Amino acid sequence: MTGNFPVDDAVLEVLPEGTKVELAEPYGNSAWTITGRVSVILPDGIPKRYFLKYASGEHGHKMILGEFTSISTIHAVVPDLVPPPVGWGKCKSSAPDTYFFIEEYIDMDFSAPDPVRFTARVAEMERKGTSPNGMFGFPVVTCDGKITHNTEWESSWAVFYSKLLRNTLEVDAEINGRWPELDAAAEQVINGVIPRLLGVLQADGRTLKPSLIHGDLWGGNVGTSLETGDVVLFDAGSYYAHNEMELGIWRCEWGQYFKAEVYFRNYLRNFEPAEPADEFDDRNRLYRLKYDLVFAGCFPGSVTRQRVLNDMYYLCEKYAPLESLGRYDPLKDHSVTGAIIPSIPYQA
Template sequence: MSLEVILPQLPQPLMELQSEQNYEASPEDADKIPADDSHQQPPEPENEAPPMTIKQILAKLGGVFPMDAAVVEALPTGSTFVSIKHFGTSAWTITGRLIALDQDGSEKIYFLKVAYGETGRIMLNGEFESSKTIYSTMSNFIPEPFGFGKYKIQSPPTYFYLSEFIDMDVTKAPDPGNFCHKLAALHKLSKSPTGKFGFHTKTCDGDRAHVVDWQDSWAVFYRNLFLGVCELDIKRNGPWPEYERAIQQVAWKIIPRLLEPLQSDERQIKPCIIHGDLWEGNMGIKRDTREMTIFDAGSYFAHNEMELGHWRCEFTYVFRAEVYTWHYLKNYPAAEPVDEFEDRNRLYSLKGAINYAAGHPKSIMRKTAYNNMCYLCEKYAPIEGIDKYDPHIDPSITGAHIVPHVDDDLI
């Protein structure tokens, strides 16, 4: 069926959110970030307005959900579109609850996400491909993905992701034993199509794209991922010499020291599909079956322990409880060397913390990441010109946390 586009014209320049550049470093450019001018964003014209935020876009829309015929075409064959309305909130997208009728006339509810510009395309295509991979591995652990596409309207460039709608409770903490058993099962059952670490398309954590080029070496993959978020953070939050010095020491000394042993002396680690942004804000409990489900994935095939790095960050409160890590390791034991698990976890948390800081200017998590880098450098590769690790500002000791996507005040 046809559908008239419902998308009020917004002022130019529109929501062409800035597209991140990937950065894959090599030892020769270890002294600087980024490696060359090709990784720099072109300067914005002085008279160009900054990109609009989702809140500003919603205000311009005046309560009208931006619907398009392309979404109707993505519905299962024989479906009839009925209605769409806003549902939920998101820092980076517009989200809605869509009602359609199946071929037999029964009502079916879908969840719709809309985003703009090249960044919107990368975000929603990445979520679609991530969800397909997880759903094909464990169909009862993520809403069924139905489609990704571009709106027929040409301006602004608008993209959508359509999935199953699940009525869920997102306020209750999941049972640690059941949730971690299910998460470990996802990791164990998944299989990299190439046998390598990476993903076949870009995925995101928030509006920041991961560096996910396929790699045989987990240490190389993680270094590229780490340097990618560091480069973006420096672009968005500005230079900080001590921080940048610590970044280079972590990239070229700490990462090899902690991650190369995972694949040496006949040791092997399996590339596992991970959610990629797993904190309690991206999971819920189905109201009808009480089953746990995850959503908003930005996946890639990784060392399974990478998933737990987010649980150390201040934006995670529920999963930071030791009981969750304990239950997970009960189902999927730590890799050898086991006695370095805690330091690997601290190292993996850097990606989540720095990525968050890149998406939230002036976030305290930039300082947290720096302090964790100082800890790792002191322990494994001391270097002059950076600060001493301070346990008094380590949230894994103090218990401090933030309210994600709202304010970065300590709670």
């Protein structure tokens, strides 16, 4: 074998017996894991390439198992939407404990995908991905970046999202420190806004189907196969959710090209807004909170914390007013101003 990327014996055990590794090299960019590309000759003489990822420790175990389960679940529903997963496990020759995930490698172009085809495929995944017990959640913990999701099963979407958001808030506070203004606004969002804005989705005879979502669907996790031209999703942190949750990350300032209205419009042609439809944009703002808090937790000092607080003020003023809270400032809302603000330390 040539190359400077390690291939643990445990990895070889999930490949077809008799596979010969020809080349293993670092490949891709990841802030939380070590990634590489492995070129092999299969027992029948056919060359093949794989994408291999390692992560260490208890948290690494959650990340690897969560991604393997996410990709496997999506693959079972829409097989050509993700790279075929091969296996995962614990490495045999490393300390601390290290875990691996391996999937088939796909040559991809990473420019903006076609809005019509991309949104149709995402909606197809969400429609076909059916919760095994009819509830919101996932059988294992998954991650968005390095931040874990609370995936405990819940029949109420409002309750599930409250727990998901609170978990993300706690992780953010551990990393960035407490911010009293944010804590106060968050409590009002969880106790006042969410019951009103999301509780209505399952009230008055309305039902809400838990949909399989990718869970981290920003531009960096999407490509187009150079061989087939098909959209390819990867690096998933899935759970069964309100399908509109998937779009919260598209509203983020760092969401890349998915911020463009053409992606929202084409998605909604495939999957109409839940009722009340006129509250779709406010739900999208509410769902953005989780993704921006994840970003703040992954990149300490990020200005996204200020955006989160401003979004909370907007939502509280509209759905659960509280005089003691600060006031929403539209000049700090990039979805209003269109301003691009670099990720700089906030001033709390």
